[in-house]
Amino acid sequence: MNIETQMKKIAERTDYVLRMAASRYIGFNKNVIIRFEEWTHATIAHATIEKGKYVIVYNINYIHDNFDVFIETIIPHEVAHIVQFQHYPDANYHGKEFRQIMRNLGGYNTVAKPEVIRPLGKNQYRYSCMCGTAHVINKVDHDFIEEGYPYYCENCNDVIVLSE
Numbered sequence: 001m002n003i004e005t006q007m008k009k010i011a012e013r014t015d016y017v018l019r020m021a022a023s024r025y026i027g028f029n030k031n032v033i034i035r036f037e038e039w040t041h042a043t044i045a046h047a048t049i050e051k052g053k054y055v056i057v058y059n060i061n062y063i064h065d066n067f068d069v070f071i072e073t074i075i076p077h078e079v080a081h082i083v084q085f086q087h088y089p090d091a092n093y094h095g096k097e098f099r100q101i102m103r104n105l106g107g108y109n110t111v112a113k114p115e116v117i118r119p120l121g122k123n124q125y126r127y128s129c130m131c132g133t134a135h136v137i138n139k140v141d142h143d144f145i146e147e148g149y150p151y152y153c154e155n156c157n158d159v160i161v162l163s164e
Contacts (some may be wrong), residue, residue: 001128002164003060006067017079017105024104025083029054032082036060045074045082051124054082067163068126069123076107093122111114127160135160
């Protein structure tokens with residue numbers, strides 16, 4: 001999957017999680033600007049308020065090798081900050097309110113640090129599906145898929161495909 005396709009999927013998934021937040025938090029403003037920028041520093045993504053507008057910025061340099069991490073962890077993390085800005089503006093940045101929002105949005109890690117995002121091992125392969133679930137497949141299963149045996153996502157029942 002090329003970077004433009006990955007960015008589109010990340011934007012779509014962000015919109016989905018924003019709509020989820022709007023359904024769970026009364027009065028939540030889901031109008032959020034989504035941007036992609038290239039940073040040389042170690043920030044993966046950042047949620048902020050710029051000139052009164054909510055903004056989520058994703059670092060392009062982390063997307064390609066960590067697409068599944070963006071879908072599963074980074075997106076709910078950044079949307080949780082937007083919810084926190086609106087509903088708990090005085091709360092600790094990664095405090096108990098934030099952790100509760102993360103759980104409500106299906107997020108796993110409280111804080112995603114660059115050092116926890118590592119490349120796959122030499123016998124692991126990234127696969128994706130329609131629902132955005134991350135699939136890391138071992139060499140044996142990958143070889144079966146390459147031979148034409150379909151593997152299906154347990155969440156959406158879509159055939160998983162190799163991520164580029």
